Amino acid sequence: MTNPDSIREIRINPIVPTESVLVATARNMRPRKSEDPAPRDTRKHVETCPFCKGNEDKTPPTIMTYPDESDWEIRIVENLYPVLGDDNRDDGLIFGLQQAIDGYGRHEVIIDHHQHGIAIHEMEQSHLKNLFSIYQERIKQLYQADDRLKFILAFKNFGPAAGASIPHTHSQIIAMPVVPENLYNEVQCSREYFKKQHRCIFCSLIDEALTYEATIYDRESGEVRRKISVGQYVVERGERFIAIKPFASRFEWEIHILPLSHQADFLKTSEEDLDDLARVLKRTMTRLDTVIGGAQYNYFLHSIPRADEFSDCESSFHWHLEICPRTSIPTGFELGSGLFVNTISPEDAAEQLRAVNLEQ
Numbered sequence: 001m002t003n004p005d006s007i008r009e010i011r012i013n014p015i016v017p018t019e020s021v022l023v024a025t026a027r028n029m030r031p032r033k034s035e036d037p038a039p040r041d042t043r044k045h046v047e048t049c050p051f052c053k054g055n056e057d058k059t060p061p062t063i064m065t066y067p068d069e070s071d072w073e074i075r076i077v078e079n080l081y082p083v084l085g086d087d088n089r090d091d092g093l094i095f096g097l098q099q100a101i102d103g104y105g106r107h108e109v110i111i112d113h114h115q116h117g118i119a120i121h122e123m124e125q126s127h128l129k130n131l132f133s134i135y136q137e138r139i140k141q142l143y144q145a146d147d148r149l150k151f152i153l154a155f156k157n158f159g160p161a162a163g164a165s166i167p168h169t170h171s172q173i174i175a176m177p178v179v180p181e182n183l184y185n186e187v188q189c190s191r192e193y194f195k196k197q198h199r200c201i202f203c204s205l206i207d208e209a210l211t212y213e214a215t216i217y218d219r220e221s222g223e224v225r226r227k228i229s230v231g232q233y234v235v236e237r238g239e240r241f242i243a244i245k246p247f248a249s250r251f252e253w254e255i256h257i258l259p260l261s262h263q264a265d266f267l268k269t270s271e272e273d274l275d276d277l278a279r280v281l282k283r284t285m286t287r288l289d290t291v292i293g294g295a296q297y298n299y300f301l302h303s304i305p306r307a308d309e310f311s312d313c314e315s316s317f318h319w320h321l322e323i324c325p326r327t328s329i330p331t332g333f334e335l336g337s338g339l340f341v342n343t344i345s346p347e348d349a350a351e352q353l354r355a356v357n358l359e360q
């Protein structure tokens with residue numbers, strides 16, 4: 001059980017030690033809740049929506065459709081407002097990934113589902129599997145087409161709080177000639193851990209989440225302050241994937257999904273794996289939606305980059321999907337200090353998520 005007393009502690013991200021989070025659950029730390037989100041657009045079809053069926057001529061050219069062009073369920077198109085574009089097109093776009101580059105790359109939109117307002121947890125498991133299989137296929141094609149690309153990010157913004165400008169459910173792929181800083185840090189730090197410990201840190205964290213008991217001692221008296229019990233961070237466990245609540249979560253309801261057995265590269269994930277990923281994702285998102293109601297979130301797929309400098313990271317990096325629900329607006333303190341403030345203890349959040357009864 002979680003200690004009912006409020007917590008105030010700085011937690012170091014075990015993977016990227018330069019990142020830390022202030023977990024502060026006292027009531028006075030909670031004035032920053034965002035306005036209640038606008039009700040989700042649950043319409044199935046919207047006449048004026050460029051991503052709805054029948055409006056295919058209102059989007060940039062189609063790149064790929066699944067299962068076929070006329071009766072598609074998933075469709076990839078060029079992004080109308082790409083953050084990266086073709087070579088030598090100096091139109092002054094500033095690229096928000098902390099590194100100034102020449103703006104070369106690809107930016108594509110994946111219309112996740114033909115139904116306008118459907119949420120991830122409402123999609124069929126088989127559909128989710130196909131969606132991740134399409135991410136895989138498209139990322140492979142892009143890497144093959146251009147060897148200057150170092151990293152391809154698949155991500156999703158769902159809801160206006162998460163930056164989705166078009167309400168029709170969609171995700172995006174950005175192919176870049178650089179490795180963005182947050183991923184760079186993860187790959188670099190996990191490589192250093194591997195050099196010292198001869199183990200993948202992600203595998204270690206999964207084992208810890210499943211097996212061990214951790215004890216937190218009082219710095220002064222040496223007395224036990226809190227015991228963290230077995231499985232405390234596990235939100236959902238499948239046959240091949242696990243959803244865990246990170247110990248140093250930046251966002252109140254942040255959840256990471258990882259393959260249980262070591263794998264650095266999402267592109268090498270098998271069909272059977274994707275099937276279990278779809279199941280774990282659907283169940284996790286159902287839990288989230290039940291607990292926070294109408295989750296607005298971002299998810300990012302972090303897989304090993306194709307950069308030469310990371311060619312030795314197959315054993316040290318472990319691909320994962322980071323789900324970051326947006327339930328509050330960052331404060332000046334957070335933006336200014338770079339220290340995230342999390343007002344719900346990750347142990348508590350995991351417990352609430354686990355408590356959702358999925359069988360009803």
Ligand SMILES: [Zn+2]
Pocket residue numbers: 045046049050051052115116117168
């Ligand atoms: Zn639509």
Ligand SMILES: [Zn+2]
Pocket residue numbers: 200201202203204261262263316317318
């Ligand atoms: Zn691993």
Ligand SMILES: [Zn+2]
Pocket residue numbers: 186302320322
């Ligand atoms: Zn990551």
